[in-house]
Amino acid sequence: MKKQHVIIKSIRHITHDVLQIDVEKPKQFRFVPGQATEISIDKEGWQNEKRPFTFTSLPHEDYLQFIIKTYPSHKGVTNELLKLKKNDELILHGVFGAIAYRKEGLFIAGGAGVTPFIAILRYLRSKNKIGGNKLIFANRTKDDIILKSEINKLLGRNFINILSDEKVRGYSHGFITEGCLKANMTEVHKNIYVCGPPPMMDAIEKFLANLHVDKKTIVKEAF
Numbered sequence: 001m002k003k004q005h006v007i008i009k010s011i012r013h014i015t016h017d018v019l020q021i022d023v024e025k026p027k028q029f030r031f032v033p034g035q036a037t038e039i040s041i042d043k044e045g046w047q048n049e050k051r052p053f054t055f056t057s058l059p060h061e062d063y064l065q066f067i068i069k070t071y072p073s074h075k076g077v078t079n080e081l082l083k084l085k086k087n088d089e090l091i092l093h094g095v096f097g098a099i100a101y102r103k104e105g106l107f108i109a110g111g112a113g114v115t116p117f118i119a120i121l122r123y124l125r126s127k128n129k130i131g132g133n134k135l136i137f138a139n140r141t142k143d144d145i146i147l148k149s150e151i152n153k154l155l156g157r158n159f160i161n162i163l164s165d166e167k168v169r170g171y172s173h174g175f176i177t178e179g180c181l182k183a184n185m186t187e188v189h190k191n192i193y194v195c196g197p198p199p200m201m202d203a204i205e206k207f208l209a210n211l212h213v214d215k216k217t218i219v220k221e222a223f
């Protein structure tokens with residue numbers, strides 16, 4: 001795909017460090033829920049600084065949406081995104097991604113690793129096919145949980161939150177453990193979808209191997 005310039009329609013914080021950015025959708029633009037694109041900022045010195053971000057809007061919608069955790073300390077692209085406003089321009093460089101929905105399963109996300117699952121769950125809701133899908137979502141604190149109330153509505157009791165840095169009533173405390181995975185996997189969960197930072201991914205893959213989960217049933221992407 002050749003690069004495409006798109007205008008920002010809206011940009012706002014949805015948590016203390018996460019932006020939701022809606023941009024115009026180029027004509028004939030195609031992707032499947034779970035896929036990502038490389039984005040750069042159309043501003044001097046930043047046009048060639050590309051970073052991958054996942055579409056959280058649905059393919060049939062007439063805009064593209066991204067949900068982006070920002071890291072001011074990296075002084076990189078996400079820090080620059082914090083300075084943008086409506087009508088500024090981004091550049092999209094191609095569509096790719098390892099995560100695509102197969103069948104019902106257990107989704108395991110850490111932080112911004114939830115974005116491909118947001119796209120997939122929104123897509124399943126649009127088709128009335130949420131079924132027994134379940135999400136285990138690991139974050140540092142309650143305030144870091146992205147789209148908590150929307151995911152609650154989508155999944156109800158199948159939305160499990162774990163907080164590592166905060167003890168809060170009604171939330172599990174600590175990291176995702178082998179026991180936690182075992183307790184949350186049932187007959188329905190024939191596919192396992194994992195997305196998050198590399199150390200979390202390594203730990204989860206080890207646990208899944210210990211639980212004799214067939215590697216072929218695991219769909220994963222490190223953020």
Ligand SMILES: Cc1cc2nc3c(=O)[nH]c(=O)nc-3n(C[C@H](O)[C@H](O)[C@H](O)COP(=O)(O)OP(=O)(O)OC[C@H]3O[C@@H](n4cnc5c(N)ncnc54)[C@H](O)[C@@H]3O)c2cc1C
Nearest residue numbers: 036051052053054067068069074076077078079112115223
């Ligand atoms: C397929 C895919 C899809 C993704 N989708 C999303 C998404 O939808 N939403 C989302 O939020 N994220 C997503 N990510 C992650 C996202 O791409 C990164 O968070 C983003 O690239 C960070 O860009 P950055 O320029 O701000 O910082 P970086 O590129 O991480 O860092 C810029 C520079 O800062 C320095 N640096 C790196 N780490 C640190 C550190 N810990 N402390 C200080 N300095 C540091 C380095 O010198 C580095 O070159 C996705 C990743 C992949 C692989």
